[in-house]
Amino acid sequence: MTVRSQREPARYAKHVKSGIFRVFLRLFAGKILFHQACGWRICCSAFVLLIARSAQPATLQIQISPKVSGENLQPSSFRYQTSAGETFSITRVSYLLSDFGLQRDDGSWLEFSNSVAWMDFEQNRDSVRFSDVPAGQFRALRFNVGLNANLNHADVSKFAADHPLNPNLNGLHWSWQGGYIFLALEGLWRHSNAPTLHAPTLNTPTLDGWAYHLARDTNSTRITLATPLELTQETKVELDFDLANVLNAPCSLSFAKDGSSTHSRDGDPIAAALVRNLPGSFRVRHALQLTDADISATHPKPLYLPVNFTPYEFKLNATFPIPDLPRDNPLTQERVALGKDLFFDKKVSINDQQSCADCHLPQKGFTDGRRTARGAEGEFGPRKTMPLFNLAWKQDFFWDGRAHSLRQQVLEPIQNPIEMHQSLTNLVAKLAANHYQDLFTKAFGSPQITAEKIALALESYLLTLRSCNAKFDRVLRGEEKFTAEEQRGFELFSTEYDPRRGQFGADCFHCHGGPLFRSQAFGNNGLDETFSDRGRAKVTGKDSDAGKFAVPSLRNVALTAPYMHDGRFKTLEEVVDHYTTGLKRSATLDPNLAKHPDGGIPLTVGDKRALVAFLKTLTDNPYAQSN
Incomplete structure (x- = not known):
């Protein structure tokens, strides 16, 4: 990311001591400068060249490592405890940072305007890089966990495929509700009276999920870290992000007492505690100068592109994010x-x-x-x-x-x-x-x-196979309206189940969110207690991925029966029944399901029917007629 800062006159004052300005002043005082136009140009050009050589821009890389009590995070491991004695694991750490800045020695700030970074432990995204940063001495670094209001409510369809705010990339946008999740922490936990093994036994009733999602404009949290920093050429600052502090200091959180989930609604005490805890959760490990660093992006060349070709027009739906189309295989x-x-x-x-x-x-x-x-x-x-x-x-x-x-x-x-x-x-x-x-x-x-x-x-x-013109899309465009039953289904679909906060939705949007109605993640949705098909674990070799499969899109779901990776459910009604009464607990159950009651989320017969009615509004089948 290139940062273009305003170079104010005060910035050049320090160069008087460096000798470059002294040379220029001697030239001026000794009347060596020619009064003729050509002579003036020569001396000015030399002066500009000297200035350019003395003020080579630097590159700043910030790398953040998630820790727990100072130790490297071990994902999906039941080795951590809250202050209330609850054993827990961490399965997801994903967050947005913005508005980076460096404090100069005189107390003023060099702001990196509109700077944004997305960090995700599972995706191995742990750093952000700024180029063209003015070199110099600095004494502090700051950034926000979260976004300012303008960024938080920006038109997400305008972000490039590799932009950290592209929803298809980060999976942190709340789509129709608007705004981003600033910090997503998820995992599983045991009650304090349960066995404290590093791996839970299957189907234990004491195994629950927790999901803390910090969001909303008012919860964007400023982090300021004092650190002497000399920025020359390639500089790297390594930070630690201690998740034990996020959950325990200064506000101690208990899953049993305070709640196992938050969506940061107004007045939510868990969100307030997270905001208080975040500033003390980051620390500078060290800063270092990198040598011979070459991290410039490479763009692959198109493969076998003929001299004459016709570009294919890839049309985007107004609500869809920009996709990351292959650069080496341009659509023709x-x-x-x-x-x-x-x-x-x-x-x-x-x-x-x-x-x-x-x-x-x-x-x-x-x-x-x-x-x-x-x-x-x-x-x-x-x-x-x-x-x-x-x-x-x-x-x-x-x-x-x-x-x-x-x-x-x-x-x-x-x-x-x-x-x-x-x-x-x-x-x-x-x-x-x-x-x-x-x-x-x-x-x-x-x-x-x-x-x-x-x-x-x-x-x-x-x-080129796209689905983006279902009744749901036409309702968003104001061309059609939901029936009362479909509207109720949409409300259930997009509302969390959190009785502690008075919310009684079906909580579908966590896994099937956004205009694509899916996520990039793999999940265990409670089909089995043991796994004859280990799913994602066969690829990664990790026991923590056992029973996890790709989360499919719900678009056209009325056409794609039977359902699940093994086709076990014949109808949408059977699928809804699974999530309300048939959920099975296991060591890898998704936290957003594990936090719910045994069996699933209780829904009335009418609400189940409404949910199915809404799912049918996602049908868009333009291909049957054209092939």
């Missing part, structure tokens, strides 16, 4: 057309009997209606077919997130023995014997067909 009409042809071509399978579209039917929200996917040779896989719309906003693919790009994802089912069972060598040969060489020439500038180009073409087509 030629590549999208080729990818679509490949998607609907049965030659992609070993026996020419199955295309991608046979398992991803447009009229079923790009799913197949089966409990688990059926391959070209009749075998069934272990998991349900996933829908394929709005993939431009996803970061990981498959139920367990093992693929990090669409080009990686698309080649796996082609080769999988229980899916299409096609070798890439055979596929390339089959396509080369047909009409595809001309299409590949238009898309890539050469008739050569390769597995990489097949993947790039399929990626291009899949990125």
Whole structure:
């Protein structure tokens, strides 16, 4: 992030002592300056050059490490205790920082206007970098945990894909309610009379969830840290963020006594305690000068871009964040057309009997209606077919997130023995014997067909599949209105369940929030006490990820039955029943579910019906008619 500061005259006063101004003054006093225009220009140019050399801008990197009582955070570990003796774990640490500044030796502040950083422990985001910072001596660093009102209520659809305030990136925006979560802390906890093991036993009734979400304009909290700092070239400041202080000092919080959740409503005592505790939770570990640091961003060049191509117009919904489209595979009409042809071509399978579209039917929200996917040779896989719309906003693919790009994802089912069972060598040969060489020439500038180009073409087509014109969207635009039942369902969907604060919603928005109605996270939603399919843990190797799967979008959910990763629920009514009476506790249950009563959130028959009615307003199926 480049910081452009105003260089006020006072800043240059210190250079008089450095000798550079003395040289200039001697030149002036000795009348060495030429009165002729050309001579004046020469001397001024030399002076400016001397100034430029003496005031090279610096780069400041701030790195923040989450700690607990001075020790490195161990996520999902039941080794921590509140002052009330409650054993707890921490599974999520995500927060926004803004309005950074440095205090000069004279007491004035160098402000980094509109500076924002997003930190997230799970995503390994722990630092922010500022370039073009005036070099000099400073004595303090400050920033806010949270945002000012202008940033907090800005139009989120305008933020670039890699901007820290892009909701699709940080997962901290409250969408229709407006504003951001400034600090999200989540985990599981045991009552003080429960066993204090580092790992809980499964299905223990004393295992609950906690979720502290600090938000609202008034709760943005200023942090000021005294630290002598000499900024020259590349400087790094390392900070510690102690979460034990956040929960205990000076205000001690007890999950049992004070509550296990907060959404920072007006007058919420937990939010007030967090605001009081935050200033003492940060400390400077040390500052150091970096040598030979090279952290400039690299931008990949487009792959196989032909001389002549037609850009594809990727249209955005006004409420959607800007997606992070691949820079090395720019969308062109030629590549999208080729990818679509490949998607609907049965030659992609070993026996020419199955295309991608046979398992991803447009009229079923790009799913197949089966409990688990059926391959070209009749075998069934272990998991349900996933829908394929709005993939431009996803970061990981498959139920367990093992693929990090669409080009990686698309080649796996082609080769999988229980899916299409096609070798890439055979596929390339089959396509080369047909009409595809001309299409590949238009898309890539050469008739050569390769597995990489097949993947790039399929990626291009899949990125264009969007769902953003459901009844819900038309209601937001003022073109339609909800029925009374749908409106009640929306209220339930977007309201937390927190009886202590008088809130009795269905709490769906925590996992299915924003205009995409999903999150980038993986979660255990209480389907099982033990796991025959370990889900995300098969990829990460972490026991703390056992039973976690990708959180799917609820858009078009009325079309994508059956539900869950294994297709166990046939109807939306069964899904709602699961979250109200069928929730099963385990060691990795999502904290936003674990904080609720055993079995789930109690809803009346009428409220369940209203919730289903609202979910049906998310149906938007433009593809069935066009294919």
